[in-house]
Structures are given as C-alpha cells and as structure tokens.
Amino acid sequence: MQRKILLLEDDLQLNDTIKQFLEHHHYTVLPAYDGYQAKDLLYETEVDLMLLDIKVPQQSGFELLEELRKEGNDTPAIFITSLHGVNDVSKGFDIGCDDYIRKPFALKELLVRIEAQLRKRYGSREDHIDLGENLYYYPKEFRLTQNGQTIPLKNKEAKLFTLLLEHHDRLVTYEKIHTALWDFDEEPSAGSLRTYIKTLRSHLGKERIETIKNIGYRFVPQ
Missing domain, CATH: 1.10.10.10 (Winged helix-like DNA-binding domain superfamily/Winged helix DNA-binding domain)
Structure with a gap:
C-alpha cells in the first residue's frame, strides 16, 4: 500500500516538483494550494503524513495544524517554510509539528525526513x-x-x-x-x-x- 502524503504548498512549481519527486519514490501525493483546500482533502481522505507550508492563503499552516491537533488528529506533520526565526520554529513545535525543513532544501533531505517520521510512526515500509x-x-x-x-x-x-x-x-x-x-x-x-x-x-x-x-x-x- 502506498503511503499518502498531503502537500500544502501555494507555490505551483514547487508543489508540482515535490509531488513528482515523491510519486517517483512510490508515494501518493494529495496537493493543496491553500489551507481550506488542505482541510477539505483531510476530511475526505486519511493520510499518513502532512507536509505543510506555513505562509499559504486562506488559513496558514500554523492555524491548520493547530486546529487539527485540537480535533485529535495526530498524523505526523512536517513544516516546509521560508521562516527562519527561532520563535517560528518554537511555535511550530508547540503547535504539534513533528519536524521542520527550511527552504531552500534538497529533495533528498525532504525524503529522508519523511521516511524518518513514517518509520517512527508505522515502522519500515520494506519490512514484513x-x-x-x-x-x-x-x-x-x-x-x-x-x-x-x-x-x-x-x-x-x-x-x-x-x-x-x-x-x-x-x-x-x-x-x-x-x-x-x-x-x-x-x-x-x-x-x-x-x-x-x-x-x-x-x-x-x-x-x-x-x-x-x-x-x-x-x-x-x-
């Protein structure tokens, strides 16, 4: 079974690049371009991990994850963001994110972080x-x-x-x-x-x- 990843990123080109890369590595990617669209996708489909940009239209990644955590959703979440301040990182973890990756980043690093969170939550994809x-x-x-x-x-x-x-x-x-x-x-x-x-x-x-x-x-x- 392919793991499902929600990708919230309003940069169309970056969204598509990440999507193609992860699909090449056998993930199913559900792209969203604003917070409300991401929320709708989460209500329709259960995902295994969330990649959340913070500065997106309608509802920020911070606001979306805070709302999800209050509702009891404990799906692993990685923030992908251009924000570099220590306070922003601290706020993300306080809200309930599991990891942070700053733009610009190497796609391979993103994959490593995704695999680490999925192993922590579900065990290795390859193991019986x-x-x-x-x-x-x-x-x-x-x-x-x-x-x-x-x-x-x-x-x-x-x-x-x-x-x-x-x-x-x-x-x-x-x-x-x-x-x-x-x-x-x-x-x-x-x-x-x-x-x-x-x-x-x-x-x-x-x-x-x-x-x-x-x-x-x-x-x-x-």
Missing part, C-alpha cells in the same frame, strides 16, 4: 510484520503468508488489515475504517466490512481482532 505462528504480513505487497504459502487478500481486506496493524492494540473506529477503505464517492458497506473482518479472522484467529460494540475493532498483538 511477524504475526507469530509462522504468519507474516508484507504491507507493501498486500501479502499474507503462513509457512511460506501466500494467503491471497482482496484490496479492501488488505487495506483493513494494514490499518488495524498500524493501530495495533488501539481502537480503530468505524468512521476511520470507512475513510480508509472507501473512496469519497463510494458508499461504505457495513455488510462488506463484516465479511472482511470474518475473512481476516479465518486466517489470523478470531481472538486477534476484537469487536468493540457499536464503535469499531482492535487488533490484539500476541
């Missing part, structure tokens, strides 16, 4: 996940294996499993699942979700995915 009892999951390939044999997963089953693993031992609400599995123009299906859960339990064991009644599910580590 050891689930015990000779079960291994390869998130990038949507592949589950047991005793060396591949267990095929459908697209939404794999997305759901990846989401549960990323939030292991924590509640994942129905709302978060619907956002991750169904596109904005698709209607979420409770019946289909129950089927996906049933399929995953048949491979992992019923006790590994806990139902939190009327709220969501929780993956239980061994």
